[in-house]
Amino acid sequence: MAPPRKRRTGHSKKAQFSAFTGYLVAGIGALIGAGLLALSAWKPEAMASLRAEATDVVEPAGRAGAEVRSDSQGLIQAIAGYFDAGNKNARLQREVEEAHVHLAEAKAIEAENQRLKALLGLREEEVKPVAYARLIGSSSASTRRFAYLSAGRDSGVKPGMPVRSPMGLVGRVLEAGDSSARVMLLTDTASMVPVRRSTDNVIAFAEGRADGSLRLRLINLGINPLKKGDVFVTSGAGGIFRPGIAVAVVEKVTNDGAVGLPLANPAATIHVAVDPVWVPQAAAVIAQPAPGGPQ
Known part of the structure; x- marks a missing residue:
């Protein structure tokens, strides 16, 4: 004959002992937590060392998470900066080409002015040109x-x-x-x-x-x-x-x-x-x- 599908804990002393131990540990943990909560509310400075130790324990994990976030943000910024730098380089290239054109025009105007000034200098000489x-x-x-x-x-x-x-x-x-x-x-x-x-x-x-x-x-x-x-x-x-x-x-x-x-x-x-x-x-x-x- 097949055994019943559901068995109550009362039929096994080991199962009953395990359940009792679990309830006991949970109760003790709750009492300790309540005591620590009351202590932190009554004397906050008494819990400073515990909080510092807890912070030290979780510090490596926090640092790793911060590095991951920093690296991910840096990667995103690098990608964005690459495309932005391309646009800036293209714009600067156009500006440099335009500046070269303006410089050549300015030099041509300067040369023309020098020739005209030299021609005007001829007027100041003793012999008056025809x-x-x-x-x-x-x-x-x-x-x-x-x-x-x-x-x-x-x-x-x-x-x-x-x-x-x-x-x-x-x-x-x-x-x-x-x-x-x-x-x-x-x-x-x-x-x-x-x-x-x-x-x-x-x-x-x-x-x-x-x-x-x-x-x-x-x-x-x-x-x-x-x-x-x-x-x-x-x-x-x-x-x-x-x-x-x-x-x-x-x-x-x-x-x-x-x-x-x-x-x-x-x-x-x-x-x-x-x-x-x-x-x-x-x-x-x-x-x-x-x-x-x-x-």
């Missing part, structure tokens, strides 16, 4: 060097007049129209300018070589006193160019003089001044271009 203009083009021929001026007879420009920039002599007017003129540059093969060394009276002629340089040919042959870096200016001989206009700097010394570079580079020149002929009488005897010269 006209101020721009170089608007140049010839394409390889053996001749010409430029075109945005001023002509309407502005008082006439053949033979010197053309200079703030850096020095550019050339002289060859032909003049009503509103434009053609300028023969210093480097043209038909150009010849009387010059002297700026530090003394070493006299020479600056002749164009059609390759962007000048041949400085000394008048007095003998020991060549020139050295690299010497600056030559107009001497005033011939009456066309007034004395003291910068012309060239010595680049290479030769047997009879030197090879120089013009100080006023037409390719980098925009604003120029047209001066009157230094000695008015010289304008009537300006030599015409040699055969084979500009037509």
